[in-house]
Amino acid sequence: MPHADDSVLIETQHLTRTFGQGAQQVRAVDDVSLRLHRGEIASVVGESGSGKSTLARLMLRLLQPSAGRILFEGADVTRQSRLPELRRYWQRVQAVFQDPSASFNQFLTVRRLLERGLGLEGSRLDSKERDARVRWALERVALNPGEMLAKLSHEMSGGERQRVMIARALVVRPLLLLADEPTTMVDASSRASILNVLLDLRDEFGMAILFITHDVSLATYVSDTLFVMHDGRLVESGGVERITASPEHAYTRQLFADAFTMSERG
Ligand SMILES: Nc1ncnc2c1ncn2[C@@H]1O[C@H](COP(=O)(O)OP(=O)(O)OP(=O)(O)O)[C@@H](O)[C@H]1O
Secondary structure, three states, rough: OOOOOOEEEEEEEEEEEEEEOHHHHHOOOOEEEEEEEEEEEEEEEEOOOOHHHHHHHOOOOOOOOOOOEEOOEEOOOOOOOOHHHHHHHHHHHEEEEOOOOHOOOOOHHHHHHHHHHHHHHHOOOOOOHHHHHHHHHHHOOOOOOHHEEEEHHHHHOOHHHHHHHHHHHHOOOOEEEEEOOOOOOOOHHHHHHHHHHHHHHHHOOOOOOEEOOOOOOOOHHHOOOEEEEEEEEEEEEEHHHHHHHHHOOOHHHHHHHHHHHHHHHO
């Protein structure tokens, strides 16, 4: 079964984003139409510069498209630009990025950081409910709240910071998590456990996850669905089994062949 639920959560229609003018113009994302369903785990794969991060930033509404639309739960969110609307969107769509230290406020304890992450919702919860939600999120990423709540950024390891940033994204119980290379900064065993934590969350509350990665083996291991990008275009999409068994596009075949050769070399 390609996804847990048939309803479409987010859809992009002919999404396009250019940078620059004239001969210098780059079509970072070029006419990309894709669908992600509730509880579905998908990966956008492609080499460096293929437009993956730009697509993620568009879907996160951090960047305005040059053309095309984004529908979330059937509603057009493309032109939403007022902060209250965007905040409501970010209650449902959260992200974790590559480098956790870049998004870490060094003066905030883990408790304050996660309480801030609660945003709008936090103001509706009393302090006991806020505390319970913060502890819940830390436990989800296998951190001990008792040990972590009072810590500052410099008192944690890289792997702990990464997990705290994931907890911060989870604290609002998003419907969609965009994860841009979330495990590049951590060692192999932390990496496997972070991935397993994320996969459990789909089972637990039906969160959909979109991984953004150039790591084809990671993408095939965790995903139901693959979106293959090349030069800003979505060249192939479909179920992992189908794509790994019979990739249709020459670029996809090349991507898999390269990944396979690299893993054989070890
Ligand atoms: N703000 C910007 N201004 C100008 N060009 C940009 C900007 N952001 C991205 N680009 C260009 O758009 C193209 C796609 O970049 P993008 O970062 O989306 O690729 P990517 O697949 O995420 O790469 P990586 O895996 O290296 O992060 C590249 O040619 C890049 O140089």
